[in-house]
Amino acid sequence: MKIHLPNSAFIGNIDPFLRSFDSREPDRLEITANKKWISVHPLVLSMIAALGIGLQPQNIYCERLEARSKHYLERMGLFRMLRISSGIRITEHEPAGRFIPISKITTSEELTRFITEMVPLLHLEPKHAEPLRYIISELARNVLEHADSEKGAIICAQYYKKSNTIRIGIADTGVGIRKTINNAYDAKTDLDAIRLALTPGITGTTRMGGGTEFNVGAGLFFIRSIAEANRDFFMIYSGDAFYKLLKKRQGTRQHLFADPLRNKHSSEEHLPHWQGTVVGIDISLDTNEEFSNLLDLIKDIFVKTIRERKKKTFRRPRFA
Amino acid sequence: MTRITLQDKTGPFAENKDIARDIRVKMILPALSEQEEVILDFEGIEGATQSFIHALISDIIRKKGPETLDRIVFKNCNGTVQKIISTVTEYMQESG
Numbered sequence: 001m002k003i004h005l006p007n008s009a010f011i012g013n014i015d016p017f018l019r020s021f022d023s024r025e026p027d028r029l030e031i032t033a034n035k036k037w038i039s040v041h042p043l044v045l046s047m048i049a050a051l052g053i054g055l056q057p058q059n060i061y062c063e064r065l066e067a068r069s070k071h072y073l074e075r076m077g078l079f080r081m082l083r084i085s086s087g088i089r090i091t092e093h094e095p096a097g098r099f100i101p102i103s104k105i106t107t108s109e110e111l112t113r114f115i116t117e118m119v120p121l122l123h124l125e126p127k128h129a130e131p132l133r134y135i136i137s138e139l140a141r142n143v144l145e146h147a148d149s150e151k152g153a154i155i156c157a158q159y160y161k162k163s164n165t166i167r168i169g170i171a172d173t174g175v176g177i178r179k180t181i182n183n184a185y186d187a188k189t190d191l192d193a194i195r196l197a198l199t200p201g202i203t204g205t206t207r208m209g210g211g212t213e214f215n216v217g218a219g220l221f222f223i224r225s226i227a228e229a230n231r232d233f234f235m236i237y238s239g240d241a242f243y244k245l246l247k248k249r250q251g252t253r254q255h256l257f258a259d260p261l262r263n264k265h266s267s268e269e270h271l272p273h274w275q276g277t278v279v280g281i282d283i284s285l286d287t288n289e290e291f292s293n294l295l296d297l298i299k300d301i302f303v304k305t306i307r308e309r310k311k312k313t314f315r316r317p318r319f320a
Numbered sequence: 321m322t323r324i325t326l327q328d329k330t331g332p333f334a335e336n337k338d339i340a341r342d343i344r345v346k347m348i349l350p351a352l353s354e355q356e357e358v359i360l361d362f363e364g365i366e367g368a369t370q371s372f373i374h375a376l377i378s379d380i381i382r383k384k385g386p387e388t389l390d391r392i393v394f395k396n397c398n399g400t401v402q403k404i405i406s407t408v409t410e411y412m413q414e415s416g
Contacts, residue, residue, distance in 0.1 A: 108338050115333060130367050130400065137335040137369050201411075209415030213379035214337060216411070218370050295403040302407065307414045 001026055003048055005033035005073075009040045010167070011233035011244065011280050017044065018242060021272045029055055031062040038067045042099075042156040043169025043235075043280035045076050049102045050154040050171040050276065052082040060084050076156055077101035098122075099158040106152030111140045114155075122159055122166065130291045131226055132166060132283060138219040139170045139279055145214070146204065147174025147276060165232075166283045173276040177238040180204040190239030191269050198224050198236070198243070198260040200305040209310050218302060223281065225256050225298045228263055230287045238277040243267045256297055258305040322351035327364035334368035334401075340375035348380065352391060363396040373401075373408045381412040 002022035009017040017040075029052050052060050060082050065073070070088055073079070079086040081102045100121055105111050115137055119129045136155065143153035149172050157168040178193035183204040187193035196202045201209070203217035211217060220236075227234035227245055234245040246264045257263055324347050329339050351358045360376075362368075380388055386409075394405055 108336055112331070112336050115335065116331065126366070133333055133335070134367065134369055137333075138371060141335070141337065141369075141371060201415075210378065210382055210412050211374070213341070213382075214371075214375055216374055216378065218374070222370060292400045292403060295400060295407065299403065299407040299410070303410050303414055306411045310415055 001028065001051055002030045002032070003051065005031065005038045005040060005044065005048075007034040007037055007039065009044050011041060011043075011235050011282060012247075014041065014043075014235065014244070014280070015266075015268065018237060018268075018271050021047075021274075023272045023274065026275075027055070028059040029061070031060070033063065033065050033067060033070075035066045036068070038065075038069050038073070041169060041280055042076075042158050042167050043171065043278055045073070045078055045102055045156055046154045046169035046171040047274075047278055049078060049081040049104075049156075050151065050173050050278075053104065053151055053154070054173065057083040062086065075099075075101070076158075077103075081154075100156055102154060102156040104152055104154055105140050105144070106150070108141075108144060111137065111144065111153075114140075118157075122157070127290065128166075128283075128285050131230075131294075132168075134291070135223050135226065135281060135283070136168065136170075138223055139168075142219055143170070143172045143174065143277070146180045147172040149174030149276065164285045166285065167280070168283070169278070169280045171276065171278040176275060177236075177277055189269060190241035191243070191267055194236055194238060194241055194243045194267075195260055200258050200302045201309060209306060209313075221258075221302065222298055223279075224260060224263075225301070226291075226294055227281055227283075228256055229289055229294050229297055230284055232284055232287075233280070233282040235280045236277065237271070237274050237279075239275075240271050240273050241267065241269045242271060256301045258301060321357045321359065322347065323359040323361055324348065325361045325363065327362070330365065330368075330372075332364060332366045334362075334365050334372045337371055337375040340372045344376055344379065348376075348392075352380070352384065352388060355391075357391050357393065359393045359395050361395045362398070362401055365396075365401060366398070368401050368404055370404050370407060373404050377405075378408060378412050381409065382416070386413045386416065 074088040140153045155170045181193045181204045200221040201217045203215040205215045
């Protein structure tokens with residue numbers, strides 16, 4: 001596998017980075033980087049760590065980094081996670097207020113501990129902590145429950161002062177969305193599977209309305225809706241497809257849709273194959289929308305969708 | 321009457337579905353089977369995920385019917401938690 005850290009890769013301009021990823025030769029990983037400056041979304045680091053943690057360190061080659069911002073990768077714990085030396089020396093600072101280094105979550109207990117420790121690390125006010133821990137819990141639990149990966153969820157986050165935004169990336173190298181969804185549905189492509197996974201009330205565990213005792217197909221829909229209502233970026237990449245929720249301009253009318261393809265979005269198929277799932281999300285801390293108000297919007301569309309789906313199964317009277 | 325204080329088991333953010341299932345199976349269902357009223361006390365809970373609440377109560381509504389909600393009291397819930405509980409109870413009844 002080959003992955004190149006570009007000059008810039010955030011959700012808004014992530015497409016070329018995803019296209020350039022070379023997933024051939026999965027037993028080795030080669031990391032190259034822009035020579036001058038590297039500025040990347042946490043999801044990029046989560047992806048590289050997820051690819052590398054299953055490999056022997058001698059099968060990971062990282063070229064000597066020259067970019068002035070190379071220390072960031074060391075500080076985020078990328079090389080520690082890969083168990084290789086970068087040769088970069090840094091003075092470790094207390095991470096509070098800035099970032100959550102790359103972390104691996106493999107159990108429910110680790111996730112609970114991670115969420116508890118995360119909020120003080122980012123110095124968040126309660127109103128900002130609420131959606132953040134909600135999103136991280138739901139995303140990481142998806143990995144633990146559905147990805148079927150011993151390597152678990154690889155997650156990191158960074159606060160960006162200039163945009164007053166927290167950016168989160170979470171990656172796994174599990175079975176991917178299509179395999180999970182197709183336990184109950186028949187998605188022909190990875191993009192079909194992503195679309196289903198983002199639709200309210202669709203879960204790979206059952207086709208029954210109301211779901212199972214554990215799943216109802218709400219997690220990813222809630223997260224997409226939080227991003228949509230806050231006009232934040234959100235993206236998901238699994239198999240050879242990705243879906244990106246695009247930002248809407250302030251002042252445009254808020255609309256949540258059951259079908260993710262009705263939201264302002266971009267999507268692409270035939271990308272290099274990602275065995276597993278990657279999710280990235282930006283959470284603007286400037287938003288005035290209270291989490292509690294968002295839940296009203298989300299509830300309305302979720303319940304309406306369930307009701308309409310149920311109605312479609314009604315038996316019709318036969319008139320002669 | 322059985323009172324279940326959730327914060328002792330979940331901490332201030334209720335998100336662990338395994339814990340939710342344990343509470344349901346080991347505490348709520350036995351009490352309901354004894355025809356008792358159950359008080360789920362959310363004192364000290366700052367937030368909860370839909371997944372947690374689903375794992376806590378959806379199977380009760382599915383198997384015992386929505387009328388069981390008449391014997392469960394959700395106490396000391398903040399606004400956010402109330403909305404998540406309402407979402408779960410509503411979609412479970414819509415899909416029943």
